[in-house]
């Protein structure tokens with residue numbers, strides 16, 4: 001198999017995976033983090049020594065028009081939507097990988113004097 005065939009085969013695999021993820025329609029931007037909080041109320045367990053913070057809480061964080069937006073999600077929501085967020089990450093990875101292949105293709109053609 002030539003290098004070019006190998007690249008085409010790789011691009012085909014990436015495209016198949018990307019298509020499958022896009023068809024699912026399940027994609028959420030952002031990331032999930034776990035947070036503990038300290039309410040500051042005197043006498044609360046979170047103010048004790050040692051402190052016992054509230055939580056853990058699940059947070060979904062994403063950028064909207066350049067601003068970070070955070071929303072608290074329940075355990076059930078996290079279980080439901082975590083794969084959607086993983087899909088979204090993977091879609092972005094796949095697009096970046098396919099773009100890299102296309103860039104390499106263009107550059108190789110230019111070096112061969114094509115165009």
Ligand SMILES: [Zn+2]
Pocket residue numbers: 038039040041044045046047054
């Ligand atoms: Zn507290």
